[in-house]
Amino acid sequence: MGNDVPGPRELSRSVTLGELAARFGCELDGATDTVVKRVATLSGADADAVSFLANPHFRSQLADTRAAAVILEEQHRADCPVASLVSTNPYAAYARIAAFLHPPCDIEPAVHATATIAADAIVAESARVGPNVVIGPASVVGDRAMIGAGSVIGANVSIAADSRLLARVTVLDGVTVGARCLIHPGVVIGSDGFGFAEDEDAWVKVPQLGGVTIGDDVEIGANTTIDRGTIENTVIEDGVKLDNLVQIAHNVRVGAHTVMAAMSGAAGSTKIGRRCKVGGGVVMINHLEICDDVMFTFRSVVTKSVRTPGVYGGSLPADEAQRWRRNAARFRQLDALAERVRAIEKIGRHTESIKKTTQDQNND
The missing domain is CATH 3.40.1390.10 (MurE/MurF, N-terminal domain)
Structure with a gap:
């Protein structure tokens, strides 16, 4: 013990x-x-x-x-x-x-007396299971893994070698966590995605039947949530770093070595590329495709897919929806409009110069 x-x-x-x-x-x-x-x-x-x-x-x-x-x-x-x-x-x-x-403390293999472990769960002899942990049926905890106090591991969960779940982490049924991951307190992985079908004046819940796959060397900050997929899995690839209070919705895929700062989120089925940098408070709507090597600055609102690497940013305050869309479209045309204005001004200056020259000649 x-x-x-x-x-x-x-x-x-x-x-x-x-x-x-x-x-x-x-x-x-x-x-x-x-x-x-x-x-x-x-x-x-x-x-x-x-x-x-x-x-x-x-x-x-x-x-x-x-x-x-x-x-x-x-x-x-x-x-x-x-x-x-x-x-x-x-x-x-x-x-x-x-x-x-300052290396991590060595894992001292032990299972606390207050832990509850299903009879068919497999916990490696070199793993450590803290106080009041619950591990569900058919789950596997790998070599030198650590499950912190008060954590709950559902059924058919796999926690690979050397991963550390700190206090009060919840990993629900059908989730796979790769090797050498660090998951901070309060994280919830595998909760239901926000899926409801509208039927007249009521909402019908869409069963969330997928799971979550977490790659190797992933770090997930405190109180972050990662929802299970509707049918296929939500995927967090190798080396991803998520800050505190990040929301990953159902069927999102986050590419390898992408980082997301606090209060950012990706709505359902958005695909984020590799090595992206997502600033704090960034919002991505559903079904977007974000290519590799994209950076979104603080509090950006991303409403369109991004297919060219680079730095993107900007947001507009809430407004009546149709007017907001119209103004957003106009905002995207500002560069072209500015070029047209400059061209017109150049023509105007040229015309004024000709008129002045003509006047000077007539005065002579």
């Missing part, structure tokens, strides 16, 4: 700057044998910490830092008063170094 699941991180590694440079492809300017054991901010670091400079906003803090070393770009090396780990992408280098210095 086990106790509560341990915290997600522990300080367990001390390493030299030379080893960090070699392991993470940085150029070290400083002593190779200096030992560090944690990461810290520029202003909060001391002699056992590594810090980083990725945002120019914090450049003023560099001169006074007491860190053992700072991860930074070549252009800031000369301004660094301590050792430097030079990288072309300091923030990514910092992320990898921080994960190395």
